Amino acid sequence: MTEAIRQSLRDSKAARWGALGIISITMFAGYYLTDVMSPLKPMLESEFGWSSTTYGIFTSAYGWFNVFLLMLIFGGIILDRMGARFTGLMSSGIMVVGAAIKFWAISNPTLITDTTFGIHTQVFYASIGFAIFAIGVEIAGITVSKIIVKWFKGYEMAFAMGMQMAVARLGTMLALAAPVPLAMYFSSVHTVVENGQLIEKMSPSISAPIAFALVLLVIGFIAFFIYMSMDKKLELSETDPNAEAVKPMSMNELWSSIFSDLRQIIGNKGFWLIAILCVLFYSSVFPFIKYAADLMVNKYGLSQSTAGMIPSLLPLGTLFLTPIFGGIYDKKGKGATIMIIGAVLILLVHTIFSLPILNYWYVAVVLTIVLGIALSLVPSAMWPSVPKIIPENQLGTAFSLIFWIQNWGLMGVPLLIGYVLDKSNPEVVIAKAAGTEIPLYDYTNPMMIFAGLGALAIFVGFLLKREDRIKGYGLQLPNIQK
Numbered sequence: 001m002t003e004a005i006r007q008s009l010r011d012s013k014a015a016r017w018g019a020l021g022i023i024s025i026t027m028f029a030g031y032y033l034t035d036v037m038s039p040l041k042p043m044l045e046s047e048f049g050w051s052s053t054t055y056g057i058f059t060s061a062y063g064w065f066n067v068f069l070l071m072l073i074f075g076g077i078i079l080d081r082m083g084a085r086f087t088g089l090m091s092s093g094i095m096v097v098g099a100a101i102k103f104w105a106i107s108n109p110t111l112i113t114d115t116t117f118g119i120h121t122q123v124f125y126a127s128i129g130f131a132i133f134a135i136g137v138e139i140a141g142i143t144v145s146k147i148i149v150k151w152f153k154g155y156e157m158a159f160a161m162g163m164q165m166a167v168a169r170l171g172t173m174l175a176l177a178a179p180v181p182l183a184m185y186f187s188s189v190h191t192v193v194e195n196g197q198l199i200e201k202m203s204p205s206i207s208a209p210i211a212f213a214l215v216l217l218v219i220g221f222i223a224f225f226i227y228m229s230m231d232k233k234l235e236l237s238e239t240d241p242n243a244e245a246v247k248p249m250s251m252n253e254l255w256s257s258i259f260s261d262l263r264q265i266i267g268n269k270g271f272w273l274i275a276i277l278c279v280l281f282y283s284s285v286f287p288f289i290k291y292a293a294d295l296m297v298n299k300y301g302l303s304q305s306t307a308g309m310i311p312s313l314l315p316l317g318t319l320f321l322t323p324i325f326g327g328i329y330d331k332k333g334k335g336a337t338i339m340i341i342g343a344v345l346i347l348l349v350h351t352i353f354s355l356p357i358l359n360y361w362y363v364a365v366v367l368t369i370v371l372g373i374a375l376s377l378v379p380s381a382m383w384p385s386v387p388k389i390i391p392e393n394q395l396g397t398a399f400s401l402i403f404w405i406q407n408w409g410l411m412g413v414p415l416l417i418g419y420v421l422d423k424s425n426p427e428v429v430i431a432k433a434a435g436t437e438i439p440l441y442d443y444t445n446p447m448m449i450f451a452g453l454g455a456l457a458i459f460v461g462f463l464l465k466r467e468d469r470i471k472g473y474g475l476q477l478p479n480i481q482k
């Protein structure tokens with residue numbers, strides 16, 4: 001069979017998009033669990049006595065194992081060596097295990113009174129579960145990116161990445177809008193003693209939204225099994241029957257190939273600029289989402305039950321815009337410019353959020369929509385740009401290194417924000433300790449931190465554009481090969 005007439009399964013539009021649809025289910029479930037606790041922050045404080053710092057510790061657990069135990073990097077290395085089928089199944093299984101631990105911790109009231117390693121036992125176990133889950137969702141993320149490159153190279157790759165991100169963001173949107181109604185729906189009545197009197201109190205079920213996440217994750221795990229058979233068919237369709245079988249590597253060869261990949265990637269300036277832009281950009285958006293519902297209560301005067309509605313508009317816009325911007329990048333190019341425009345919007349939005357004026361809910365709506373546009377622009381150009389800088393056989397490792405650097409921010413920034421929030425609002429901390437009426441948090445300082453990250457991202461975006469001009473990566477060129 002000659003090269004010219006051999007057909008690959010990826011040449012079939014239905015097969016490419018079918019594969020994408022299946023893996024998107026797994027990511028949808030993963031993104032739902034990632035943010036499910038955000039709208040529950042005020043409830044975690046009132047029901048379980050968590051502080052902003054406690055919430056920050058729990059949120060930062062997302063990066064603990066990925067960052068300190070280098071789990072993400074191992075994930076990328078495994079992906080490049082063992083392939084997407086093994087790595088995808090492994091990562092979706094890890095997500096289920098982590099979510100189950102988190103569910104157990106949140107639904108177990110006996111953990112509330114104890115401490116472990118100096119933190120609330122419930123927070124400790126919920127954080128461990130979240131940290132394990134995060135290994136899974138991050139490795140699944142790089143696996144899915146590599147799968148998309150495998151199916152869509154030379155085709156509508158940025159559009160496909162945009163579509164996958166859109167479905168994942170649907171998970172984020174659900175995580176911002178659904179948990180409070182779910183927790184309220186499954187409320188139960190408890191008898192408690194207050195001022196020496198027995199009173200009946202309705203307690204929301206904070207674990208109900210997590211139980212729902214667990215069900216979604218199990219469905220995502222099953223979906224990956226279905227994808228595996230498609231992946232096998234794709235490989236068979238691309239295997240040249242006359243090609244010689246690849247000789248298995250010795251242990252020495254394996255290690256030297258791993259180190260050689262790592263050396264080449266970290267010696268690449270374009271890689272570093274994308275990675276730094278990634279950590280700055282995502283640290284100003286994802287950690288913001290963790291505090292957005294609380295910001296709506298404290299700055300814009302919304303009630304707890306409606307506070308998640310405005311932040312849920314953020315992923316809503318990205319559903320349509322990420323594929324659209326991805327499509328523009330595919331056809332017209334201008335990847336670096338798209339990333340810079342996104343970073344400018346981040347700076348603008350967070351600066352306005354930080355001002356102690358314009359505290360009207362409709363201002364929050366407009367700012368959230370603009371932030372959604374930024375969250376569509378940058379990722380739609382950033383991820384499809386990586387294969388222009390790094391060869392395909394090193395992509396798993398490169399994506400994992402970028403995610404690893406990004407995870408420092410996803411771990412550190414929420415912790416910093418929780419700490420700054422408590423430090424800038426001592427009266428709230430005192431009122432909580434005294435059990436008196438809790439005043440509102442002032443969010444000026446945390447929002448200035450987010451704005452600062454946006455400013456740095458613009459600077460790095462320009463450096464990336466310059467590097468592209470020097471090295472000719474083709475970031476400003478279209479992805480579709482005519």
Ligand SMILES: C[C@H](NC(=O)[C@@H](N)CCCCN)C(=O)O
Pocket residue numbers: 031034035138141165168172282286379383403406
């Ligand atoms: C594709 C990209 N994913 C990531 O950046 C992940 N490392 C973090 C996922 C966190 C989920 N809320 C993206 O989602 O744009």
